[in-house]
Amino acid sequence: MLETFETVAKAVADPSRARILKLLEGGELCVCQVTAVLDLSxxxxxxxxxxxxxxxxxxxxxDGKWIYYRLAERDFNAYARSFLxxxxxxxxxDPTATADRRVLARVSAVPVQVLCDQGRAALPADIATGSACCAVAP
Amino acid sequence: MLETFETVAKAVADPSRARILKLLEGGELCVCQVTAVLDLSxxxxxxxxxxxxxxxxxxxxxDGKWIYYRLAERDFNAYARSFLxxxxxxxxxDPTATADRRVLARVSAVPVQVLCDQGRAALPADIATGSACCAVAP
DNA sequence: GCGTCATTTCGTCATATGGCAAAATGATAT
DNA sequence: ATATCATTTTGCCATATGACGAAATGACGC
Known part of the structure; x- marks a missing residue:
């Protein structure tokens, strides 16, 4: 039990994974959509x-070529529900979560087919470029 | 915010730390008491x-030589309360939490002064030896 | 002041974790 | 059957983490 608790807590404790959970609160997403929002490999x-x-x-x-993930609807263990x-x-x-929602809106506007092909390049320029890359040099 | 969330979640996600939190639900304990129960350095x-x-x-x-820890009573950040x-x-x-409570009962029966001096040696033999050490050789 | 002693910090080690590129998988469509 | 393509797995690297012993801290009592 402690072991399960640890697994669930550790899963939630990573910032990328917390972002994913927040994203999926808006409904299921396929892997390439999540990838586009998080901007990770x-x-x-x-x-x-x-x-x-x-x-x-x-x-x-x-669904065809794509795999959609969503928040668990049934209790796979004693702690998942509580953590969700x-x-x-x-x-x-949270600023990151808010920004992610904003990016997701653009991502959702692109057909999955196109998104998987082109990744972030399929997004409007203001987002595709990323928001942080415009900062001044150090 | 995400960073704070991460700090709190990571704190909870370690099994030793989860055990400590469960122990402290019974009230404040000094460091050497926690040490005796967890059997760590x-x-x-x-x-x-x-x-x-x-x-x-x-x-x-x-309190004098000893430092007592207890569950936070006021909200030091946005997530602590929820996680607690x-x-x-x-x-x-949980078996581990249950066993810990049992050991704590013995630990609490020993004056802190003695406990700090002798550690687990101050406990009744059945516990001082540890429960796992009686298992057969591999 | 000075030793004592509970606790903390430091240094070190072994292991765990998150990231990516490249290769493997597995379902779809031709 | 075979090629395609989204996803997963593998291998690898850099960093983070948990454990301990030894040294440092800091409050207490003489």
Whole structure:
């Protein structure tokens, strides 16, 4: 039990994975959509999704070539529900989560087919370039 | 905010630290008492307590030579309360937590002064020896 | 002041973790 | 069957983490 608790808590404790959970509160997303928002390599995102699924926080669904992940609807273990509720109640006004939602809006406007092909390049320039890259040199 | 969330979640996600939180639900304990129950080095326990305190989950109080830790009573950040509540509701029947409570009962029966001097040696033989050490050789 | 003693900090080690590129997988469509 | 393509797995690297012993801290009592 402690071991399960640890697995779930550790899954939630990583910032990339917390971002994913917040993203999925808006509904299921396929891997390439999550990848586009987080701006990480597909391999990394896949591993995060697997960790969340192992923790009982997510479930997946295949649709053709794409695999969609969503927040777990049934209790795969004793703690998943509690942690999902906690996350849902947290980070509501977090800047990163807010920015992610904004990017997600653009991502969702692009057909998955195109997104998987082109990644962030398929997004409007203001986002595709990333928001941090415009900062002045150090 | 995400960073604070991460700090608190990571603090909770370690099994030794989760055990400490469960122990402290019974009321404040001094470092050597926690050390005796967890059966880890004082240095390690101290670091865990510091991590929990940094996360806003604990506060401390000095009494003479001893330092007592207890669950945070006021909200040091936006997430501490939620996580403490979650932990309180979890691991209720966890074997490790249960065993820890049992050991704590013996530990509490020993004056802190003696406990700090002798550590686990101050406990009744059945516990001082540890429960796992009686297993057969591999 | 000075030793004592609980606790903390430091230095070190072994292991765990997150990241990516490259290769493997597995379902779809031709 | 085979090529394609989204996703996953593998291998590798750099960093983070938890453990301990030894040294440092800091409050207490003489």
């Amino acid at each position: 597909p391999a990394t995102v896949s591993k995060h999704l697997a960790a969340l699924k192992t923790a009982g926080l997510l479930q997946q669904r295949r 509720d906690l996350v849902r109640a947290s980070l509501q006004d | 004082p240095a390690t326990v101290s670091k865990h307590l510091a991590a929990l305190k940094t996360a806003g989950l604990l506060q401390q109080r000095r 509540d979650l932990v309180r509701a979890s691991l209720q029947d």
